[in-house]
Every structure is written in structure tokens, then in C-alpha cells.
Amino acid sequence: MTLLGSALHRSDSAAKVDGSARYTEDFQPDGLLHCAVVRSPLASARILGVDTARAADVPGVVRILTAADLPDRRWGTVIRDQPVLARDVVRFAGEPIAxxxxxxxxxxxxxxxxxxxxxxxLPASVTMADALREDAWPVHEGQPNRREAARVRRGDVDACMLDAPFVVTTRIESHRVHQGYIEPRATLAEPDGAGGIAVTTASQAPFVVRQGLAALLDLPMSKISVRVPALGGGFGGKLHLGLAPLAAVTCLATGRPVRVVCSRAEDMRAGNPRENSIVELTSAVDRSGRILARRAVVYLDSGAYAFDTPMIASIAALMGTGPYRVDAIDLTAVPVATNTCPTGSFRGPSGPQMVYAVETHMNEIAAAAGLSPTEIRRRNLLRSGDRGPSGELLPDVTMGECLELAARRLEEWRRDEPAAGRGRRRGYGLACAWWLTSGAPAGATVTMNEDGTATVTTGGTEIGTGAVVVGVAALVADTLGLPLERVTVRSGSTDVGPYDSGSKGSRTLFGVGNAALMAAEAVAGQLRDEAAEQLEAAPEDLVLADGRVSVRGLPQASVAIADLVVGAINRTGPVVGTGRFRGAPIPLEGSILDGMRFDAFNEATFHCHAAEIELDPETGRIEVLRYLAVHEIGTVLNPDGARGQVEGGVVQGLGYALSEVLDVGADGTVRNADLVDYRLPTIADIPRQIETVFVAGHPGPSGPRGAKGIGEAPVIIPAAAIGAALRDILGDQPRALPFDPIRVAAFLDGVDETRQP
Amino acid sequence: MSKIIVYRLFDLLRRMLSRKGRGGVLPGVGEFDGMTRFRCNGEDRQVGRFDERLLIDVLREDLRLTGTKLGCGTGDCGACTVLLDGRPVNSCLVYAVECVAREVETVERVSQDDAGRILAEELVAAGAVQCGICTPGVLVMATSLVRSNPTPDRADIETALSGNLCRCTGYLPIVRAVEAAARRVADQREPA
Structure with a gap:
């Protein structure tokens, strides 16, 4: 294990730096047609007609399609409720019509x-308040806007609430935000010359796209290939079919290659942003500060179509306790349909608002119980051997270790605090969270080539994290005793490698890594068998290292892997292994689950962030000075990559906390569909210092070489850490996100008023 | 569309004015016949006559220089940054005709030059490349910074790159890469 855990070279970087890496929009086949999408300007309307006569006269126009040209089939991740083109009615501003x-x-x-x-x-239900009224306009005729809830229950919450010395209630409203990937969504669909279509798309989940297209187009899956070239970020925004149905139907209608590319404005009006939400938490607390019971009711704005919000609701319900042990729980999360752009996964779905709500609630419980924020957490943390909310056994909980590290650092910062100048005020805060590692299915093959190099194939997508191109390659190289540069991973295509469930759920290295490891171990076995023959030794006495197989203790008795591969081809057959993985079902005990589409953290990870901020009370502006991110993610295989996930995730989380809002107006239209008014963090907005600490010594039992997931957790905590730091300054913290200067200034006014005699 | 008309009028005016003094020859252009000709990465290139397209489209579609990325189309993300006569511009905001008789350098060229090559190496080494879609723009902008300011401090780096959005890295590796590259470029300039 010299390779894993060391600084690993990233093989795809050079081509990305010099511009030679190719992304979806960079492919330009002969005869390419460009496709524009006519979208609804209204949030809710009946379609009386679509007049395309003048459009058809424009020179160069080849084909115009409306719903009338397509069979009435719907698509969706959990519920198939969305037409390719709006039929009869439109349900959100931005919905494709032609x-x-x-x-x-x-x-x-x-x-x-x-x-x-x-x-x-037509009338519209634009806000969740509109949509939940008794006489609300139904977004889908005949269906309630309040969708099937996800609910987890255990113990007698009502009895605890009645008897408890304290009952604390917290209500948080969170905002809608966009993934902000810099590569807009794009899809190219081409006839494949054999009666099927070949789709090139900016997607995190090519097999999901293939499955969705097959159902929509009534084509066998074998007639559809989906490949993902270099992918310019996704963060959950490219998990769904996206533009693929639009490109595919146009390709089939014209018989020519068709490309659909979102403009930035289209992407921001009609992507699948993180849902705005309302989180209501109530806890019964005893005099020592122990939480006896928790009730959570979460409303998630699903928008006009379901996407994966039913799944996200399950995660939100599971996140209702935070990383704390609560024996009596009633956690409910409800997707609410509105006449707005459908929302969906965004890195750590439901995480930021749930962590903010739970951590704000913990701070309020601390205040009610007369304890410090750190102490209230200490007294309530999950511990090894506890069960999570759904009844999942947690054998190794490291939350306490993470908390103590961060708390110590916060005290050091507080002690060396220099005077904050110009009326500014310093604040220090921390926040805890746990997160999941999805056990979703993955497959991989490893093939040895005659020159001793190895090729890994997988349907997993390299979204940009390096999980595939570095992490999976390193696992295979390590297993086969090859230098990293002799392993190449070909990924992201339904035709190249076996099934994968997509780049999501902090599971790419975990899932694809497990599958690749299994394949690599099969290959190692075949190499040992061949070497045993050539070296006249027992296979179990052979070690693979430095591109050779040698007899343990007899390094001179060795043979190059390249020679073994050629030997095996001539003697027993090519050296090739396959691997498949699916996380084992998690036994659940003691809880009642309703409507839960996701019910276990699988390999849970534990995290604590600490922030030092400076508040300018005049302007409401918050500057983050120093930031510490403590993460326990099992064994860290690719330290540079993991740190990159943390630093990038923290800055994304700070954008969520401080500046980003996708602003939906009263008419249901997005009012800031550009990158000036939608304020992504720039290089000038980041903390001077982000320190990343990985807690060692806790390998994940089912992870590849002990690894667990890290992709999502860093983004879900910063808002809660900044909120805690604000409370440190003001004695209170906002109940609504984000903390942009205008909202913070308004909150400061409120704090001042309540302090007036 | 209206902008292109303004440019045509502007060019017509320039031609008339230039005729007065220089016998119908535009300085640096010669007789302007509406043909979009410019130097790109050291080669003379010619695209359409009265071409109404943006520079980014001409680069990507005609010259197949797809390293220049379209992130927003409104000059806000910096992914399409190229050098025009050595100065960084968002190629999504520049019409191709504006480049007539001028020199365009894209990432394909900039990454091979001295400072650009060093920056490319340092961006890779610092882990500043994740999804990579912003990277060509970052490289071109940072190269322009290092060429004009051999000793940039963090504030200089923030100012220069504040128009280049990156959603993956959180920017810290980019800062580290530019600092390291600037040191190397400066070392090369100063004889040891």
C-alpha cells in the first residue's frame, strides 16, 4: 500500500489545461443541426395553440416539433410525470413547448x-404557502400539491413532549440555489447508422439517460448508446435526462445529428436547482440538556415535476436528528408541487438546510439548557453502537473526535483574536453533521494488455473529482503492483463498461472502486496462476509489485507482468476480470418507515466545521477569515483529491450561505438567470485559509481499502458554521437563509429592536 | 444584430476617413473588403465575409479551436478568455470582425508559450484542475497576469482572476498555482 494514500498524479489534467480535452459541445459531426428550445414564459397556462408558420420560413430551419408530433409519454426519475414537450398545459416558466x-x-x-x-x-401555485392552501391551484389536475411524505418514527414523541422540562422549537426557511456548473447542459444525438441512436451528453449518469430514453422512445436499450465525454461539473444538476429527450426526438425526426445546448439563462430557468424548503423542528429536552424526543416536519419545494424530490424527502427525514442520539422521533418530509422549475439533486441533497436547521436548533437547546454549543453537542452525540433514525446500527461513530478537534481550534483562534478594526466584530462558530455513502450498484472490468498495461472499463462517470481517473486507477494499480501511469480508465459510456448508477451520493470511488477492486483481484489471480506455472511456485507465494510477479522472499525469481499476459494469452486465454458491486442491504431495527425511498447512511461519515468570521454591522457583510474542515471519511486513498473535494465543497457551501439565491418572482419566473445577479463565489470571496483535517484510523468496513465517500459532505455544513459564528457575535442567528448583506442587515435591525428596553 | 450594424458603419467610416489620408488603405489592414482576416495563434486566418458571428463561435466552429469554452455567453464566467493583441478578452463578447488585422491567441497557443507552459504545469501540480471547463480561461488570464506582473501578490491574483468562475476547486489551488508559476517565471527572467 505505497500508492494509496500518497500524492497521485491526475492523468486527465494536462489535456484539460491545454484545451484538448473534449466536452459535449466540442463535438461537431458533419451535417450537425442546432436545436433551439421554445419555452413557456408563463408559470401556469393552457396552450391554445403554437403557430410555427413564420418560424418555418426562416432559411435554414429543417424541422419544428411540438407535443402534437410526439407520442404522449412521460419521463421522470422516481415518478414519470414530465412530458418531453408541454402538452395542453404548461406548469412552469421555462417548460419546453417547441x-x-x-x-x-x-x-x-x-x-x-x-x-x-x-x-x-391559468391560476398558479407559485410558493409552497400557495400550494398548501386548502383551495390551492393543483399543479397537476386531480392531484394534491402535498405529495407522498417520507416518514420515520420511533418511540412515543407526544409523551416525551408533555413530560419534558424544556420543549424547544425552531423554524428555518431555506432558499433555492443553482448548481452553477460552468459547462451548461448539452446533448448531441446522432443516428448510429444501425437503426439506433448515439447520444453524447453532459451527464452524471449515462445509464439513467439510456433507460429513460428507451422508455420514452420505445426503443430497446441495445439500440441506444450514451457516452459522457469530459464533463464540466454537475453537482447533481446533470443526474437526470436533461436535454437528452429533446435531442433524441429531434434526431429521430430529422435523421440527422442534433445538438441541444442550454444558454446560461435557460439553464438557470429550467435546470433542477436545490429546493427551497421549510424545516420545523421541536425537541423535548431534559434538565441535563439531553434530547428526549424530536419532531421534524420538512416541506421541500418540488417544483412542477417530481424529479428525485421523493428520494430527497427520504434523506431530509433521515437528517432530522443530525448526528445526535434521539430515542423518540417523528421525522416527516413532504415534497410540495408548485408552478416553478422542478427542483432536484444538488450535491448533498437536502443537506445544507437540514444541517442548518438542526444545528440552529441545537444552539437554541444549548441556550435553553444553559450550556455552551460544544457541550450540548457532547451530551447528545451519536456514539459507536447507537442506531441511526431508521434503526441502522452504527458500529464506528467518530463524531466526538471531529467535534473536539474543531472545538480546540476554535478556542485557539478565539485566544489569538486581534482587534477587529473599523467597528467590525469577530465571531467563532462550529457545526456538526453526518452524511451517507450510497451503496448504489456499479460494475467494472479490468483487462491486461500485452505490454503489461491495464485498461479499466466502467460505466461510472468522471465528473471532475478524480474519483474515477485517479481513485479507481490507483486501486487497480495498487492491487496489480503496477505504476499508476500503466493503468488507464475508460469510463462514462454505456457501450464501454458495465452498468453504473451515476456520479451521485458520494459513491463514485466507493462503488466503482469496489467493483474495480473485485475485477483487479480476479486479474491478479490469473496473473498469479500464470506466474506459478512459469516460476514453478505456488500462487499464494507470489507477490505483485513494480510491474512484476515474484516469489515472496526470492525477488530474483520473478517475471514481468507483460510476459505473463502474453504467456496467458497463448496458454489459457486473455487476462481479464469483471467486478460488480451493490452495497449489502442494511438491517433496520426499531423504527417505523413510511414512504422512505432511501433509508440508510450505509457507510456513514462524520464531519465538523469551524469558522472565524468578521461581521460589519454597518453593511451586514460577513467575511470568513479562517475555516477548518474536519472529516472522517474512512481511509483516504487520494489525499489531494479528497482535499480538493473539501476545499471546493466548503466554498460552494459558503456561496449557499452568503451570496447565492435563485430568485423566483411572484409570477413564478426566475429573476436572476445570469451569473451577475446569481452570485457564485469568485476568487476574491474565499477565506484566506481553509484547513482540511482527515481523522485517521477508521476504515470503512465495506469500502474499497477502507474508503468512504467525501463528495457531498463538505458543502452541507458551512451555512451552519457561519450561523453559529453569527450567534457568537449577536446572541442569536437568522431563521432564514442566506446571510447576504441585505438579509443580515435586516436581521441586525430585528436583534437591536428586541434588545431595546 | 444591431451591434453588427454599428460595426459595419464604423468600418465604413474608417474606410472613408482612411481614404482621405491614405488612399483607401486601412492602417494595418489594407483595403478592407469586409473579409474577416486575423492572425490566430501565429497563423493568418480568414473566415466569412461580413461575418456576423462572435469570436468564440468562429474560433470553435471554423477554426476548431474548442479549448475556448462557452460558459455563459455574457462575459461573466471567463471560460472563453483569449488574448487579443496580448490583452485578455471574453471571446463571447467580441465580434469576429473586431479582430480584423489583430492577433488572437487561444489556450491552445498560450499553454505552449513559456509563461503559459509553466502555468499549465503548476495548475496540474496544485490540483487546480477538476472538471476543467474553467481551466483554459484561467490559464489564459493567469498567463496574461504573470506576463505583465512578474511578482503578483494575492490581491493582484484575486483582481486578475475575479472574472474567472470556478465551481469545483474553491480557488485556493488556483491561487497556489499562480503564485508558484509567477515565482518560476520571475526566476527564469533573472539571470542566476
């Missing part, structure tokens, strides 16, 4: 502007 395929981008865009939509405005 497609224009033209010889040039300019012609397609010009024609799109000439399509006349005759829309009859």
Missing part, C-alpha cells in the same frame, strides 16, 4: 423567436 432544428445556431434562435405561443394564463 423545438426548432436548423442548420445554424443563429437560424434556430431566430426561428424560436418567431414561434407564436397562444397561452391562456
Amino acid at each position: 423545438l426548432i432544428a436548423a442548420e445554424s445556431k443563429a437560424a434556430a434562435n431566430q426561428a424560436a423567436e418567431l414561434v407564436e405561443l397562444r397561452l391562456d394564463p
Whole structure:
């Protein structure tokens, strides 16, 4: 194990730096048609007609499609409820109504502007408050806007509430935010010359796209190939079919290659942003500060179509306790349909708002019980051997270790605090969280080539984290005793490698890594068998290292792996292994689960962040000075990659906390569909210092070489850490996100008023 | 569309003015015939006549220089940064005709030059490349910074790169890479 855990070279970086890496939009097949999408300007309307005559006259326009040209089939991740093109009614501003395929981008865009939509405005349920009213406008006719809830129960919550010395209630409203990947969504669909279609798409889950397209187009899966070239970020925003249905139907209608690319504005109006939400928490607490019972009711704005919000609701319910032991629980999360853009997964789905709500609630419990924020956490933390909310046994809980590390650092910062100048005030806060590592299925093959190099194939996608191109490669190289540069991973295509469930759930290295490890071990066995023959030794006495197989203790008795591969091809057959993985079912005990589509943290990870902030009370501006991120993620295989996930995740989490809001107006339209008014953090907005600490010594039992997931956790905690630091300054913290200067200034006014005599 | 008309009028005016003094020859251009000709990565290139497209589209579609990335189309993300006469511009905000008789350098070229090559190495070494879609723009902008300011401090780096959005790395590795590259470039300039 010299390779794993060391600084690992990332083989795809050079091509990304010099511009030669190819992303979806970089492919330009002959005869390419450009597709523009005509979208609804209204949030809720009946479609009286779509007049395409003038658009069709634009030179270069090849084909125009509306719902009338397509069979009435729906798509969706959990519930199939979304048409490819709006049929009869539109349910959100930005919903596709017509497609224009033209010889040039300019012609397609010009024609799109000439399509006349005759829309009859209908009432709309734009906010969750609108949607949950008794007489609310139903987003889907005949169906309640309040969707099937996910619920976890255990013990007698009501009895605890009645008897408890304290009952504390916290209500948090969180905002809608966009993934903000820099590569807009794009899809290219081409006839494959054999009666099927070949799709090139910016996707985190090519097999999900293939399955969805097969159902929508009524084609066998074997007639559809989906490949993901270099992918310019996703963060959950590219987990769904996205533009693939639009490109595919146009390709089938024209018989030509068709590319659909979202403009930034389209992407922000009609992507699948993180849901805004309302989180209500009530806890019964005893005099020592122990939480006896917790009730959580979470409303998640699902938007006009379900996407994966039913799944996210399950995660939100599971997150209702935070990393604390609560024996009596009633945790409910409800997706709410509204006439807004459908929301969906965004890195750590439901995480930031749930962590913010739970941690704010903990701070309020601390205040009620007269304890410090650190002490209230100490007294309630999950411990090894406890069960999580769904009844999952947690054999190795490291939350306490993470908390103590962060708490110590916070005290050091507080002690060396220099005077904050110009009326500014310093604050120190921390927040705890746990997160999941999904055990979703993965497959991989490892093939040895005659020159001693190895090729790994997998349907897993390299979203940019390095989990596939570095992590999976390193696991295989380590197992086969090869230098890292002799292992190449080919990934992200339904045709190249076996099934994978997608880059999500902090599971790429965990799932694909496990599958690749199994394949590599099969290959190692075949190499040992061949070497045993050539070296006249027992296979179990052979070691694989430095590109050779040698007899343990007899390094001179060795043979190059390349020679073994050639030998095996001639003697027994090519050296190739396959691996498959699916996390084992988690036994659940003691809880009642309803509507839960996701019920276990699988390999749980534990995290604590600490922040030093400076508040300018005049402007409401918060500056983050120093930031510490403590994570226990099992064994760290690729330290640089893991740290990259943490630093990038922290800054994304700070964007969520401090500046980003996807602003949906009263009419249901997005009012800041650009990167000026939607404020992603820039290089000038980040803390001077982000320190990352990985807690060692806790390998994940089912992870590849002890690894657990790290992709999502860093993003879910910063808002809670900053909120705690604000409370440190003000004695209170906002109940609504984000903490942009305007909202913070308004909150400061409120704090001042309550302090007036 | 209206902008292109303004440019055509502007060019017409320039031609008329130049005729007065220089016999119909535009300085540095010669007789302007509406043909979009410019130097790109050291080669003379010619695209359409009265080409109404943006520089980014001409680069990507005609010249197949797809290293220049389209992230927003409104000059806010910096992924399409190229050098125009040595100065960084967002190629999504520049019409191709604006480049007539000028020199365009894209990431494909910039990453091979001295400072650019060093920056490319340092970006890779610092782990500043994750999804990579912002990286070409970052490289071009950072190269421009290091060329003009051999000893940038963190504030200089923040100012120069504040128009280049990165959603993956959290920027710290980019800062580290630019600092390291600037040191190397400065070392090369000063004879030991």
C-alpha cells in the first residue's frame, strides 16, 4: 500500500489545461443541426395553440416539433410525470413547448423567436404557502400539491413532549440555489447508422439517460448508446435526462445529428436547482440538556415535476436528528408541487438546510439548557453502537473526535483574536453533521494488455473529482503492483463498461472502486496462476509489485507482468476480470418507515466545521477569515483529491450561505438567470485559509481499502458554521437563509429592536 | 444584430476617413473588403465575409479551436478568455470582425508559450484542475497576469482572476498555482 494514500498524479489534467480535452459541445459531426428550445414564459397556462408558420420560413430551419408530433409519454426519475414537450398545459416558466432544428445556431434562435405561443394564463401555485392552501391551484389536475411524505418514527414523541422540562422549537426557511456548473447542459444525438441512436451528453449518469430514453422512445436499450465525454461539473444538476429527450426526438425526426445546448439563462430557468424548503423542528429536552424526543416536519419545494424530490424527502427525514442520539422521533418530509422549475439533486441533497436547521436548533437547546454549543453537542452525540433514525446500527461513530478537534481550534483562534478594526466584530462558530455513502450498484472490468498495461472499463462517470481517473486507477494499480501511469480508465459510456448508477451520493470511488477492486483481484489471480506455472511456485507465494510477479522472499525469481499476459494469452486465454458491486442491504431495527425511498447512511461519515468570521454591522457583510474542515471519511486513498473535494465543497457551501439565491418572482419566473445577479463565489470571496483535517484510523468496513465517500459532505455544513459564528457575535442567528448583506442587515435591525428596553 | 450594424458603419467610416489620408488603405489592414482576416495563434486566418458571428463561435466552429469554452455567453464566467493583441478578452463578447488585422491567441497557443507552459504545469501540480471547463480561461488570464506582473501578490491574483468562475476547486489551488508559476517565471527572467 505505497500508492494509496500518497500524492497521485491526475492523468486527465494536462489535456484539460491545454484545451484538448473534449466536452459535449466540442463535438461537431458533419451535417450537425442546432436545436433551439421554445419555452413557456408563463408559470401556469393552457396552450391554445403554437403557430410555427413564420418560424418555418426562416432559411435554414429543417424541422419544428411540438407535443402534437410526439407520442404522449412521460419521463421522470422516481415518478414519470414530465412530458418531453408541454402538452395542453404548461406548469412552469421555462417548460419546453417547441423545438426548432436548423442548420445554424443563429437560424434556430431566430426561428424560436418567431414561434407564436397562444397561452391562456391559468391560476398558479407559485410558493409552497400557495400550494398548501386548502383551495390551492393543483399543479397537476386531480392531484394534491402535498405529495407522498417520507416518514420515520420511533418511540412515543407526544409523551416525551408533555413530560419534558424544556420543549424547544425552531423554524428555518431555506432558499433555492443553482448548481452553477460552468459547462451548461448539452446533448448531441446522432443516428448510429444501425437503426439506433448515439447520444453524447453532459451527464452524471449515462445509464439513467439510456433507460429513460428507451422508455420514452420505445426503443430497446441495445439500440441506444450514451457516452459522457469530459464533463464540466454537475453537482447533481446533470443526474437526470436533461436535454437528452429533446435531442433524441429531434434526431429521430430529422435523421440527422442534433445538438441541444442550454444558454446560461435557460439553464438557470429550467435546470433542477436545490429546493427551497421549510424545516420545523421541536425537541423535548431534559434538565441535563439531553434530547428526549424530536419532531421534524420538512416541506421541500418540488417544483412542477417530481424529479428525485421523493428520494430527497427520504434523506431530509433521515437528517432530522443530525448526528445526535434521539430515542423518540417523528421525522416527516413532504415534497410540495408548485408552478416553478422542478427542483432536484444538488450535491448533498437536502443537506445544507437540514444541517442548518438542526444545528440552529441545537444552539437554541444549548441556550435553553444553559450550556455552551460544544457541550450540548457532547451530551447528545451519536456514539459507536447507537442506531441511526431508521434503526441502522452504527458500529464506528467518530463524531466526538471531529467535534473536539474543531472545538480546540476554535478556542485557539478565539485566544489569538486581534482587534477587529473599523467597528467590525469577530465571531467563532462550529457545526456538526453526518452524511451517507450510497451503496448504489456499479460494475467494472479490468483487462491486461500485452505490454503489461491495464485498461479499466466502467460505466461510472468522471465528473471532475478524480474519483474515477485517479481513485479507481490507483486501486487497480495498487492491487496489480503496477505504476499508476500503466493503468488507464475508460469510463462514462454505456457501450464501454458495465452498468453504473451515476456520479451521485458520494459513491463514485466507493462503488466503482469496489467493483474495480473485485475485477483487479480476479486479474491478479490469473496473473498469479500464470506466474506459478512459469516460476514453478505456488500462487499464494507470489507477490505483485513494480510491474512484476515474484516469489515472496526470492525477488530474483520473478517475471514481468507483460510476459505473463502474453504467456496467458497463448496458454489459457486473455487476462481479464469483471467486478460488480451493490452495497449489502442494511438491517433496520426499531423504527417505523413510511414512504422512505432511501433509508440508510450505509457507510456513514462524520464531519465538523469551524469558522472565524468578521461581521460589519454597518453593511451586514460577513467575511470568513479562517475555516477548518474536519472529516472522517474512512481511509483516504487520494489525499489531494479528497482535499480538493473539501476545499471546493466548503466554498460552494459558503456561496449557499452568503451570496447565492435563485430568485423566483411572484409570477413564478426566475429573476436572476445570469451569473451577475446569481452570485457564485469568485476568487476574491474565499477565506484566506481553509484547513482540511482527515481523522485517521477508521476504515470503512465495506469500502474499497477502507474508503468512504467525501463528495457531498463538505458543502452541507458551512451555512451552519457561519450561523453559529453569527450567534457568537449577536446572541442569536437568522431563521432564514442566506446571510447576504441585505438579509443580515435586516436581521441586525430585528436583534437591536428586541434588545431595546 | 444591431451591434453588427454599428460595426459595419464604423468600418465604413474608417474606410472613408482612411481614404482621405491614405488612399483607401486601412492602417494595418489594407483595403478592407469586409473579409474577416486575423492572425490566430501565429497563423493568418480568414473566415466569412461580413461575418456576423462572435469570436468564440468562429474560433470553435471554423477554426476548431474548442479549448475556448462557452460558459455563459455574457462575459461573466471567463471560460472563453483569449488574448487579443496580448490583452485578455471574453471571446463571447467580441465580434469576429473586431479582430480584423489583430492577433488572437487561444489556450491552445498560450499553454505552449513559456509563461503559459509553466502555468499549465503548476495548475496540474496544485490540483487546480477538476472538471476543467474553467481551466483554459484561467490559464489564459493567469498567463496574461504573470506576463505583465512578474511578482503578483494575492490581491493582484484575486483582481486578475475575479472574472474567472470556478465551481469545483474553491480557488485556493488556483491561487497556489499562480503564485508558484509567477515565482518560476520571475526566476527564469533573472539571470542566476
